[in-house]
Amino acid sequence: MAKKLISVSEIEPGMVLTEPVKNRNGQILLNTGIFLEEKHKILLKTWGIGKLSVKSDGDENSSSAVGFPEEKMLALKNRLNWQPRNYQENELIELALIYIESEKV
Amino acid sequence: MNIIDKILNSINNLPTLTTIYTQLSEAIDDEYASNQRISQLISSDQASSFKILKVANSPLFGIQRKIESINQALLFLGHAEVKNILSTLSIVKQFNTRGDSHGLRPVDLWAHSIGVGIISRNLALISGQKKVDNYFLAGVLHDIGKLIFLEFVPKEYMFAVEFAENENIPIKDAEKEILKIDHTQVGQLLAEKWKMPQYIQDVIQYHHSAQTPKGSSHLLSTVHISNIMARIMRLGFSGDNLVPQPNMMVWDEVEIEKGDLISLQEKIVNDFKNAVHTLLVD
Numbered sequence: 001m002a003k004k005l006i007s008v009s010e011i012e013p014g015m016v017l018t019e020p021v022k023n024r025n026g027q028i029l030l031n032t033g034i035f036l037e038e039k040h041k042i043l044l045k046t047w048g049i050g051k052l053s054v055k056s057d058g059d060e061n062s063s064s065a066v067g068f069p070e071e072k073m074l075a076l077k078n079r080l081n082w083q084p085r086n087y088q089e090n091e092l093i094e095l096a097l098i099y100i101e102s103e104k105v
Numbered sequence: 106m107n108i109i110d111k112i113l114n115s116i117n118n119l120p121t122l123t124t125i126y127t128q129l130s131e132a133i134d135d136e137y138a139s140n141q142r143i144s145q146l147i148s149s150d151q152a153s154s155f156k157i158l159k160v161a162n163s164p165l166f167g168i169q170r171k172i173e174s175i176n177q178a179l180l181f182l183g184h185a186e187v188k189n190i191l192s193t194l195s196i197v198k199q200f201n202t203r204g205d206s207h208g209l210r211p212v213d214l215w216a217h218s219i220g221v222g223i224i225s226r227n228l229a230l231i232s233g234q235k236k237v238d239n240y241f242l243a244g245v246l247h248d249i250g251k252l253i254f255l256e257f258v259p260k261e262y263m264f265a266v267e268f269a270e271n272e273n274i275p276i277k278d279a280e281k282e283i284l285k286i287d288h289t290q291v292g293q294l295l296a297e298k299w300k301m302p303q304y305i306q307d308v309i310q311y312h313h314s315a316q317t318p319k320g321s322s323h324l325l326s327t328v329h330i331s332n333i334m335a336r337i338m339r340l341g342f343s344g345d346n347l348v349p350q351p352n353m354m355v356w357d358e359v360e361i362e363k364g365d366l367i368s369l370q371e372k373i374v375n376d377f378k379n380a381v382h383t384l385l386v387d
Contacts, residue, residue, distance in 0.1 A: 033353065079348050080337075080347075080348040086356060087363050088361050088366060089350070091363075092333065094367060095338060095366065099338050
């Protein structure tokens with residue numbers, strides 16, 4: 001998977017972390033696969049983190065997650081309100097969308 | 106008497122698992138016991154052997170030819186698997202699976218548990234696990250605490266279910282609020298009483314976090330994912346309609362390739378319908 005190193009101020013919502021962010025003691029603060037959000041800018045700054053590794057564009061075949069369209073996520077919102085962090089969770093959400101209309105089996 | 110005492114008393118008063126189960130467990134754990142001895146033991150209980158054969162022939166186990174005797178079941182499925190089928194049957198038998206207590210049907214809770222068992226086994230197979238005997242049983246038993254609530258304090262449990270729905274919170278939190286004890290704690294008490302193996306106890310106690318104090322395991326992580334998938338696929342009813350996000354660490358434990366979760370769904374639904382029918386309806 002293609003990665004690139006960016007600084008905290010370059011974070012754009014939806015970027016995917018490709019290496020864990022750790023503090024000085026090696027403790028993991030944010031894990032690989034996490035979708036970055038606006039709030040992470042402040043968090044990472046307060047943690048004193050300078051650079052982080054994210055998935056770079058043009059990497060369509062990667063196994064990372066893709067964001068789901070707002071309107072679809074909205075339909076699930078009462079039951080499921082989290083964003084996928086990897087392809088497995090992507091598929092869980094796809095399944096949830098398939099079964100959203102169905103009755104209890 | 107307060108609710109917790111009532112539940113504890115009820116668990117204390119539960120019978121031990123049926124004699125045939127205990128005898129069989131001993132026979133299977135005794136490596137010198139022959140297939141013949143084991144099959145004699147099971148066959149002496151006609152109702153049990155009939156059911157075991159039905160379950161053994163269900164698509165879940167994927168045996169191509171028809172299994173017609175306990176001896177064949179032992180041969181094709183192995184001792185551990187037959188023992189687990191019998192455990193499942195003995196435990197289901199201890200509970201009331203019929204009727205409707207205050208609007209919540211035990212059969213729906215059971216169906217959720219069976220769904221988790223089915224998915225667990227399928228995920229174990231697809232993630233390349235060689236020994237898959239324990240996954241179905243572990244999945245079926247993960248929520249046994251909820252069945253105890255429904256059996257012994259149905260009215261109060263219904264309050265908890267309603268509370269979860271109104272507040273849009275997980276049933277586990279609602280149980281804590283209304284009953285002051287949750288299904289993982291109650292389940293653990295029963296697991297101890299029935300001397301269930303440690304891996305089952307871990308699943309009952311830690312399936313929400315997928316972490317025991319000693320770490321995780323492939324089995325525990327699999328049941329954690331399966332519980333979420335059963336909720337997503339609406340197999341039965343688990344007490345609330347929420348779908349939590351998995352613990353990120355389970356994806357390191359259980360290797361699932363791209364496309365596997367989607368392509369499994371048809372088999373899961375099929376296995377599920379069949380198992381519910383065999384275990385609950387007949």
